[in-house]
Amino acid sequence: MKKTKLAKWMAQKHITIPEWLLAHYTELGLNEYELMALLHIQSFIDQGDDFLTPTQLSDRMTLNHEECTKVLSKLIRSQLLALEKKSDESGILYEAYSLEPLWMRIIELVDQKEYTASQVESVELEGKLY
């Protein structure tokens, strides 16, 4: 490969996923298609594009347009993805995806796990005491 081309490749952006999300997405009720859809949306947002159509999603996935529409609807319905109405400087309304609901759910689940962990711990402690 030519060095200039390679340098261009190396200069590309990366998307980052917390290890926790990779290890626990099924506990959020997500399957692989839905997680990948969220990652594609994050990638679009990271590049300054906070909206993508089912067709744009379908171009990057093995799912067709209709299946992509269903995945997006399910993510919104299960409150892991938000479709917000925003207005630009000229007052023109547009729709934008936000992943904040996903992060909210992760925060809640991580919080809840702590609780369970302390419960388990106290049960184990009791087990040791008797």
Added chain:
Amino acid sequence: MKKTKLAKWMAQKHITIPEWLLAHYTELGLNEYELMALLHIQSFIDQGDDFLTPTQLSDRMTLNHEECTKVLSKLIRSQLLALEKKSDESGILYEAYSLEPLWMRIIELVDQKEYTASQVESVELEGKLY
């Protein structure tokens, strides 16, 4: 959430994916299950564990043990994943997954795309000349 717990969460590792891979995995013949399996393997390797069983993979995915075995076999067969025999300091043999074949294929595809791009360009140029 308690700040100490939150701090622990923030200190976690992230897995990084090049934008290119996210945008073009279908061109590598990968579906969403297979890409996610590769990301799980990368996550294990990043944590110093270069092997995982179909059961460990199944614990993190919506696929069962048998389906995970099939995904891993297909990835190896289509030369995107390698299962290498290694030996540790004491000479004990063990198996380790390597994602280098995936990177090799990406390099080839990126290279090939350049070629096509210049072809297209020269065709366009010809179109303009006549």
Added chain:
Amino acid sequence: MKKTKLAKWMAQKHITIPEWLLAHYTELGLNEYELMALLHIQSFIDQGDDFLTPTQLSDRMTLNHEECTKVLSKLIRSQLLALEKKSDESGILYEAYSLEPLWMRIIELVDQKEYTASQVESVELEGKLY
């Protein structure tokens, strides 16, 4: 470059830094040497090594051994880095660096900024009212 070598390079790990930290480290009282020292420590921790000597740090920085010792001491003294005593399975004690204090400080600063932002906002609002 040979493709196999390149593939190995591409398969390497990345360290990830939140944009916030990059934009606001000076507000945490950090200079560039100290932030880089923290990033080197994070890199060691990510690779499963939660301790590094001033010499190991000095090998990667433009600072000498003595200057690295000073940087590490200052980071601990200003509570952005912790040196904890841990014990392994065999009960042997060892020292380990932890970046949790850094994350705690970031959480506090982000929290505090929100407060200031709402103050500013209400002041602006008042300004508009009169």
Added chain:
Amino acid sequence: MKKTKLAKWMAQKHITIPEWLLAHYTELGLNEYELMALLHIQSFIDQGDDFLTPTQLSDRMTLNHEECTKVLSKLIRSQLLALEKKSDESGILYEAYSLEPLWMRIIELVDQKEYTASQVESVELEGKLY
């Protein structure tokens, strides 16, 4: 911290640095100020802004305006950073930073290291033969 604020924080972008760069920047002749300047530029580029003034850089660093100007000049002079002239759709010229020279130098250094490694290897082999 409020969960909504926290979720916003978690949704932020990360900048990614290859481990190699973190471990070997001194071999590229970079000191900590210069590496941090390059990371700030990468952060701006990642956010769609391929130019920043010495003042913008100075706002994020412990260096003043004049020192930032010197750092930027040195990076360009030592061919790790490029300042390119581009034109937008309306034909208006603007300047843009590019980190491709940095990646080119890394590619060369990684390549060269391989060479040295094989040299060392063949010397060791000779040592064993006689």
